[in-house]
Amino acid sequence: MSYHEPVMLQETLEGLQLQPNGTYVDLTFGGGGHSKAILQQLGEGGRLFAFDQDDDARQQATAITDPRFRFIETNFRHLKRYLKLFGVTAVDGILADLGVSSHQLDEPERGFSTRFEADLDMRMDRASSLTASEIVNTYPERELHKILGMYGEVKNAKSLAAAIVAKRINAPIRTVNDLKEVLNRYAPKGKEFKYQAQVFQALRIVVNDELQALEEMLEQTAEVLRSGGRLVVMSYHSLEDRLVKHFMAKGKFSGEAEKDFYGNMQRPLEPVTRKPIEPGAEEIARNNRARSARLRVAEKI
Structure with missing residues (x-):
């Protein structure tokens, strides 16, 4: 148990x-x-x-x-x-x-949790190819906006999608902390953890269909x-x-x-x-x- x-x-x-x-x-x-x-x-x-x-x-x-x-x-x-x-x-x-x-949340290397520094993975089936890192680094801004709004119910999804795209121009967003660095600038004050959870949920839903x-x-x-x-x-x-x-x-x-x-x-x-x-x-x-x-x-x- x-x-x-x-x-x-x-x-x-x-x-x-x-x-x-x-x-x-x-x-x-x-x-x-x-x-x-x-x-x-x-x-x-x-x-x-x-x-x-x-x-x-x-x-x-x-x-x-x-x-x-x-x-x-x-x-x-x-x-x-x-x-x-x-x-x-x-x-x-x-x-x-x-x-x-x-167990998946508590296993840092899986990248499901905002609590641990790890690669942005989030695959339930580790034989599949799509990872959360690929989504945030390659998906068009319009698609990111849709994902964040529809699956994470993020209220400022459009602004956040633009920020992610701007961030990845200079350096890839590879890890949990890389992504949190962007998120924390757009999270409502005092609700940073909930905001992070919404974004991680959205990415996880897409990674695993x-x-x-x-x-x-x-x-x-x-x-x-x-x-x-x-x-x-x-x-x-x-x-x-x-x-x-x-x-x-x-x-x-x-x-x-x-x-x-x-x-x-x-x-x-x-x-x-x-x-x-x-x-x-x-x-x-x-x-x-x-x-x-x-x-x-x-x-x-």
Whole structure:
């Protein structure tokens, strides 16, 4: 559990409504906290498939020798294809704990955190080629403006994009501190850390194509869940949560839900929780990174 303390563990397990002989998927294995807890509640006939594209997660998974467990080292956007490879066409529950794990944040060389000096990397899959450094040093100003505004919700995104471009003319922006030097001149006074976090979030989303991968994954969950199966998703920022909320409620990511001739909504999932479940004060005091977590649950119709 020291690798990454699972957020809202009990609420997650309750949301899945685990059946002893069911087949389940943990789409974000990380340190394995959720997976280990699921395995403890499964019977001999139960199965658990875990996905993660991070090599560190794969190493953590090697410690689990349970024959009911299978680790799949790939992005969760390939959910349906890889389950099919293992002869699985329908599952009883799917869990996705989105965002960056505590381990990734605490590993300085990954470049995810503003707390450590490191190369601007931010790749969850270290085999991929695009890094945060490449984005800040090569993307056109207009594209940087769009990224910062759309994915970081940075209010002065246009000015910051221009400043980044001006800075890189003289010297490349290679490290966390190189970028923070630019950011701190544009951050609202007293909100420097939040401002840095917004920019890092924006870059990380683009490096890992996070929102597109999330959309692809959500659409596939509706296809592989059996009737009555549960989808449990935990998100940590509004962009993720909005996509999850819309898909669970409407079966799509924008616009109004489609209706049949009788006015019934045509959607594959039924939200179990109308409002997101949030961590309690005790858990936030114990694990500060839980403070922004939002948990939503839906059931396959």
